[in-house]
Amino acid sequence: MSSSTVSVSAATPTQHHFQRKVDDIKPSKTDINFVVMDYLISEGYPRAAEKFAKEANIQLPLEEESIQSRVEIRCAIHAGDIDTAINKINDLNPQILDTDPALHFALLRLQLIELIRKCTSTPSTDITPALNFASSQLAPRAATNPDFLKDLELTMSLLIFLPADTLQPQLAVLLQPTLRRQVASKVNEAILTSMGCRGEARMRGLVRLRLWAERKAREAGKDLPPSLPLGLQDGEGQQNGNGEPADIMVQ
Amino acid sequence: MSRRGSYAQVASGNTGSIQTNPAPSRWGTFSHLSNSGSNPHSASHPRHSRPNDADGHHNSMSTSLGRSGPLPSYTSQFGYLNGYGGAHDGPTASAFFVPSYLRGSKHAEKLEEVHRARAAAQREHRSTHSSHAGSLSTSSSSVNLHKMSSAHRGLSHEVIERAPVFVEEPVAPWPMRWNDTDKFPQVEIEDGGRQAKFAGAQKTHDEAASVRADYPMPRQCGIYYYEVTVISKGKDGRMIGVGFSGPKVPLNRIPGWEPDSYAYHGDDGQCFSNTTSGKSYGPKFGTLDVIGCGINFRTNTAFFTKNGQFLKTAFRDLKPNVPYYPTVGMKKSNETLRANFGQEPFAFDIDKMVQAEKGTIQAEITRAKGPYKEVSTDETQFIHTLIGQYLAHDGYVDTARAFAEEVGDEVKALANDEDADIPYLDTEEDIDATQRQKIRAAILDGDIDKALKHTTAYYPTVLRDNENIYFKLRCRKFIEMIRKCNELKEHMHPIPTPPSKRSTASNNANNTNRNSTATDEYDFEMELDEQLGVHNGAPWEADEEEDDEDIEDKEAKHLDMESKTIAYGQELQAEFLNDPRREVKKALEDTFALIAYENVRESTLAPLLETSGRMPVAEELNSAILVSLGKSSSAALERLVQQTEALVNELADDGGPGAFINVRRDFLQ
Numbered sequence: 054m055s056s057s058t059v060s061v062s063a064a065t066p067t068q069h070h071f072q073r074k075v076d077d078i079k080p081s082k083t084d085i086n087f088v089v090m091d092y093l094i095s096e097g098y099p100r101a102a103e104k105f106a107k108e109a110n111i112q113l114p115l116e117e118e119s120i121q122s123r124v125e126i127r128c129a130i131h132a133g134d135i136d137t138a139i140n141k142i143n144d145l146n147p148q149i150l151d152t153d154p155a156l157h158f159a160l161l162r163l164q165l166i167e168l169i170r171k172c173t174s175t176p177s178t179d180i181t182p183a184l185n186f187a188s189s190q191l192a193p194r195a196a197t198n199p200d201f202l203k204d205l206e207l208t209m210s211l212l213i214f215l216p217a218d219t220l221q222p223q224l225a226v227l228l229q230p231t232l233r234r235q236v237a238s239k240v241n242e243a244i245l246t247s248m249g250c251r252g253e254a255r256m257r258g259l260v261r262l263r264l265w266a267e268r269k270a271r272e273a274g275k276d277l278p279p280s281l282p283l284g285l286q287d288g289e290g291q292q293n294g295n296g297e298p299a300d301i302m303v304q
Numbered sequence: 305m306s307r308r309g310s311y312a313q314v315a316s317g318n319t320g321s322i323q324t325n326p327a328p329s330r331w332g333t334f335s336h337l338s339n340s341g342s343n344p345h346s347a348s349h350p351r352h353s354r355p356n357d358a359d360g361h362h363n364s365m366s367t368s369l370g371r372s373g374p375l376p377s378y379t380s381q382f383g384y385l386n387g388y389g390g391a392h393d394g395p396t397a398s399a400f401f402v403p404s405y406l407r408g409s410k411h412a413e414k415l416e417e418v419h420r421a422r423a424a425a426q427r428e429h430r431s432t433h434s435s436h437a438g439s440l441s442t443s444s445s446s447v448n449l450h451k452m453s454s455a456h457r458g459l460s461h462e463v464i465e466r467a468p469v470f471v472e473e474p475v476a477p478w479p480m481r482w483n484d485t486d487k488f489p490q491v492e493i494e495d496g497g498r499q500a501k502f503a504g505a506q507k508t509h510d511e512a513a514s515v516r517a518d519y520p521m522p523r524q525c526g527i528y529y530y531e532v533t534v535i536s537k538g539k540d541g542r543m544i545g546v547g548f549s550g551p552k553v554p555l556n557r558i559p560g561w562e563p564d565s566y567a568y569h570g571d572d573g574q575c576f577s578n579t580t581s582g583k584s585y586g587p588k589f590g591t592l593d594v595i596g597c598g599i600n601f602r603t604n605t606a607f608f609t610k611n612g613q614f615l616k617t618a619f620r621d622l623k624p625n626v627p628y629y630p631t632v633g634m635k636k637s638n639e640t641l642r643a644n645f646g647q648e649p650f651a652f653d654i655d656k657m658v659q660a661e662k663g664t665i666q667a668e669i670t671r672a673k674g675p676y677k678e679v680s681t682d683e684t685q686f687i688h689t690l691i692g693q694y695l696a697h698d699g700y701v702d703t704a705r706a707f708a709e710e711v712g713d714e715v716k717a718l719a720n721d722e723d724a725d726i727p728y729l730d731t732e733e734d735i736d737a738t739q740r741q742k743i744r745a746a747i748l749d750g751d752i753d754k755a756l757k758h759t760t761a762y763y764p765t766v767l768r769d770n771e772n773i774y775f776k777l778r779c780r781k782f783i784e785m786i787r788k789c790n791e792l793k794e795h796m797h798p799i800p801t802p803p804s805k806r807s808t809a810s811n812n813a814n815n816t817n818r819n820s821t822a823t824d825e826y827d828f829e830m831e832l833d834e835q836l837g838v839h840n841g842a843p844w845e846a847d848e849e850e851d852d853e854d855i856e857d858k859e860a861k862h863l864d865m866e867s868k869t870i871a872y873g874q875e876l877q878a879e880f881l882n883d884p885r886r887e888v889k890k891a892l893e894d895t896f897a898l899i900a901y902e903n904v905r906e907s908t909l910a911p912l913l914e915t916s917g918r919m920p921v922a923e924e925l926n927s928a929i930l931v932s933l934g935k936s937s938s939a940a941l942e943r944l945v946q947q948t949e950a951l952v953n954e955l956a957d958d959g960g961p962g963a964f965i966n967v968r969r970d971f972l973q
Contacts, residue, residue: 071950071954074950074953074954075943075946075947075950076946077950078945078946078949078950080942080945080946080949080972082919082923084945084968084972084973085694085941085942085945085972087972087973088941088971088972089691089694089695089941092687092691093691093707098706098707098710098711099710100706100709100710101703101706101707101710103706104700104702104703104705104706105695105700105703107702108700108701108702108703108741109700109703110748127714128713128714128717131714131717131718132717230718230719231682233718234684234718238684255971255972255973256687256690256691257683257687258669258670258970258971259944259945259948259971259972260683260686260687260690260944261669261670261671261672261673261683262669262672262948262952262965262967262971263944263947263948263951264672264673265668265669265672266948266951266952266955266962267947267951268672269951269955269960269961269962270951270954270955273954273955273960275954275955277951277954281947283690283940283943283944283947284936284938284939284940284943285689285690285693285940
């Protein structure tokens, strides 16, 4: 609870009444620090978490053993080294991939994309390893699930188009780093859930709640200022009120 | 010892008189020193309510206010206080309860806070009386304090643990009983308001006897639900109506037949809204059937249940601005209906329905996606920016650096085949942040001098421009000195001093009594002056040395510390003596009162000594420094939380989807 009585905003006479309601809410620092710490731990930033525990004088959450492995797995997936990632996941808990075929398929598909990327980048263009991998690893799984099959077909079509300067959007996304990040974060969630933790960091829910709430409130015709800036830009404090569009969460 | 005893007496006497004074500012200035959870006005609020508590005009007041306009009574200034009155009823009626399906909801939390604050106020009221009486008696109040230590400890914890109560917006209570004054005259209300019985003669065709509950169903609950059991059907019993109606609907008609009234009737199983012509709805009902009635304010629909079975939606398009009171109507002699407003488990699994509703809304929230304009279109990136800015803003320098590095590594790994130089986190060294972190660390360690020194050196204007913070820091220093004294003393007296040792305190009883009856705070200050000045000398030391001679060294340290504390206290007093501000005077009084206690930890002032009091001062100073640098006083993440809560509140007030969200509980813990 910040009991800040230093209210810069009080000096602004033409303040929107909703802004006053916002200012009246005094979030507790403890809660905010909790959300930050929760994010650092569950999304795997161990060094920052350690420093934060020290600097904010809060307890490091019960030494959560998996954090190091989770960081390694994340790094492996981000780097496109899916083999290592799968091995590490199985070291941690073989059940995770066994019980989540969609996740396993997503990882294998990522691996296929990496193979395709590799074999299409050289002029020799030997696509045999990619074909072998697809038929031995992915095809049997795709046979059981129409969604998997669709994904596999799309992925395989990369072989036809690559190398290319421009790709159709649905193919281009397959080569974006975002896909790796998405899969990595799904894996992270699955590991956390398998250990009985909350899969997703609180911070994500909070950010979405903020978006959703503003959208809903505007739909319901609530009397809100035209924009609700967060002040992410330095120097753009409460003084200049709502102006800078730089940090507005838009719908 | 004897000297200390007298101070304790003086202080407790005066403290007592301050407590009886309902001045709201007693904790106001010092709330930052007590606990992070306390709102400046939370502790004082219950005192305001005290005069109203005893007020027996519960119903007359709430009804008159409630019927005065289209808004329910709780929007009036005092209406909500009466919700827990029931002083004229049996104990069952006044007992506070939370219906199972509302547990953990934001609205229930608010009501619980109001309830707790009220209960605490009553306890405080009683305890103030007793301690006041004690200090006036000839017995030494330091002994009293010692004996009462556990009680006091409990009280002080109560005070500091209480979550903030925002008095500006009274919280709408839910129905708790049938209303004695809002019924057809021949309806008898029994069993603490739970049972309604028609005691009159049989009604003619279009007449009936109805009764409304004490409060409307609060829209802020999102879904409100209650049940009624038909205890006994009257002779040839027919025509029981269960439903809800607006505050002005005549009570000599069965609910459902009048405008703004809605009900499910037992004789034909039809449901009626606003007219005498019904539509077929469900089965008939009679003796021992349990009929449930619920409104979903998000969808503005109503439904009924029978014996735990959901029937179907009965009404749609309920008016969003009419307060709907649970209402039942009867026609035959001796018909009796018993209500369950949540005091007992329900026959229907309403909890599940509310959970499902929450689930739907959660799923909707989970699907909410950016873009987060300009900063990034990506959620992860947006979160990283938020966290990075928060860490830098609040001066968590090392964490900010480590986080930037780790995120940087991640970005590099992701972009392995592209240009890896795309760090979106600003990793530049922020010299201000380092200095601010130093100042914060000093305060959190209790080293106020260091914090003052650094602040003056790095940000010379801050303390000058923010005199209130300067004052709080100076007070905090005094508190830290007292803490130090206490620590030293605890080393000296590992075993609590038996009360007999304090018998000498009674020597000063006369003196003390004269002082403790002093009514005005100015006298108290003069008196503190006198004590701080006069008793700061040899007689004190002599007393202390008599007590224990083995540990002279520690004793000497303690005495040294004590005299330094006193000297500092005088300095502080002198510096702010002429400060006209009331809150400064109050804060000074509270702070100086600390020195009067033999063992402050067992006094009502104990919260002032908590180390948790350091954090708010540190944060306030940090914010002031940021403002002086032209930066915003709160981090973007903090503002995000503020905005989120405010938006959700907006969405909850009219029973919208926000009613099913408890931001703190569901998203911050």
